[in-house]
Amino acid sequence: xxxxxxxxxxxxxxxxxxxxxxxxxxxxxxxxxxxxxxxxxxxxxxxxxxxxxxxxxxxxxxxxxxxxxxxxxxxxxxxxxxxxxxxxxxxxxxxxxxxxxxxxxxxxxxxxxxxxxxxxxxxxxxxxxxx
Amino acid sequence: xxxxxxxxxxxxxxxxxxxxxxxxxxxxxxxxxxxxxxxxxxxxxxxxxxxxxxxxxxxxxxxxxxxxxxxxxxxxxxxxxxxxxxxxxxxxxxxxxxxxxxxxxxxxxxxxxxxxxxxxxxxxxxxxxxx
DNA sequence: AACAAACACGTAATGTCATAACATATCGAT
DNA sequence: ATCGATATGTTATGACATTACGTGTTTGTT
Ligand SMILES: [Zn+2]
Ligand SMILES: [Zn+2]
Ligand SMILES: [Zn+2]
Ligand SMILES: [Zn+2]
Numbered sequence: 001x002x003x004x005x006x007x008x009x010x011x012x013x014x015x016x017x018x019x020x021x022x023x024x025x026x027x028x029x030x031x032x033x034x035x036x037x038x039x040x041x042x043x044x045x046x047x048x049x050x051x052x053x054x055x056x057x058x059x060x061x062x063x064x065x066x067x068x069x070x071x072x073x074x075x076x077x078x079x080x081x082x083x084x085x086x087x088x089x090x091x092x093x094x095x096x097x098x099x100x101x102x103x104x105x106x107x108x109x110x111x112x113x114x115x116x117x118x119x120x121x122x123x124x125x126x127x128x129x130x131x
Numbered sequence: 132x133x134x135x136x137x138x139x140x141x142x143x144x145x146x147x148x149x150x151x152x153x154x155x156x157x158x159x160x161x162x163x164x165x166x167x168x169x170x171x172x173x174x175x176x177x178x179x180x181x182x183x184x185x186x187x188x189x190x191x192x193x194x195x196x197x198x199x200x201x202x203x204x205x206x207x208x209x210x211x212x213x214x215x216x217x218x219x220x221x222x223x224x225x226x227x228x229x230x231x232x233x234x235x236x237x238x239x240x241x242x243x244x245x246x247x248x249x250x251x252x253x254x255x256x257x258x259x260x261x262x
Numbered sequence: 263a264a265c266a267a268a269c270a271c272g273t274a275a276t277g278t279c280a281t282a283a284c285a286t287a288t289c290g291a292t
Numbered sequence: 293a294t295c296g297a298t299a300t301g302t303t304a305t306g307a308c309a310t311t312a313c314g315t316g317t318t319t320g321t322t
Contacts, residue, residue: 009300012299027279103234140271141270
């Protein structure tokens with residue numbers, strides 16, 4: 001099954017392909033290095049593409065790593081996304097949880113706080129790496 | 132009630148005082164600038180003090196801001212701490228929530244993931260700033 | 263006291279992540 | 293064809309963090 005993607009420009013496609021094929025989160029500068037053979041020369045070429053891909057929801061930024069991953073969800077995100085990040089192999093899984101989301105929003109409302117964005121990241125060791 | 136603090140060195144005390152008196156999260160370099168009059172010259176002086184203060188649990192690092200705050204809890208942290216960060220005034224509140232913590236741990240266990248650390252940060256607008 | 267280990271500190275250099283500023287090019291609608 | 297919006301190329305700079313090396317200070321042991 002192929003996702004119907006928004007039209008991506010050349011640079012956006014290159015960055016997205018790079019992230020999609022990676023097995024772990026990549027920093028913008030790592031992406032830059034991998035795309036030098038395609039003519040990339042400067043960080044801004046990467047960051048601009050990343051910005052658009054983030055807007056489209058095709059990728060995510062992991063705040064605790066200063067790195068980026070292609071989205072693994074085939075469905076639209078609803079509520080807060082929880083990122084589960086293995087520190088050994090770098091694998092990143094993502095999940096949405098109604099209970100977590102509702103509880104966070106409830107606690108925010110209680111204190112009259114308007115949530116504009118939420119970050120939830122679990123760092124640790126995945127099943128495969130624990131064997 | 133005064134906390135019984137671990138013995139802090141001169142540099143650690145200076146950094147902790149700076150953070151304690153701040154009304155918003157501070158970056159390491161902002162702390163450095165504020166402590167130049169006290170003889171601080173290099174980022175490492177700040178980062179080393181921050182490391183120790185983090186170990187002692189006296190301060191927290193906000194991953195989504197690359198900045199630090201003094202802990203506002205008078206009690207020991209149990210489980211995941213949720214940081215609630217106002218983007219207007221910079222105020223940071225922290226709370227612990229059993230439901231959020233248990234649900235996150237449950238979802239981790241389900242997928243055989245061992246959590247080593249969890250980060251939860253809500254960005255938005257606080258009650259005072261919404262008036 | 264003498265010694266050694268552990269810890270804290272000072273300094274310079276470097277590494278890593280991200281954006282500002284400015285110029286040029288491409289595309290699409292009128 | 294012209295115009296506005298978007299995308300791109302390039303250089304420089306800003307912001308966050310660590311490596312490497314040397315020195316000083318404390319502490320526990322002999
Ligand atoms: Zn996703
Ligand atoms: Zn793993
Ligand atoms: Zn705290
Ligand atoms: Zn506020």
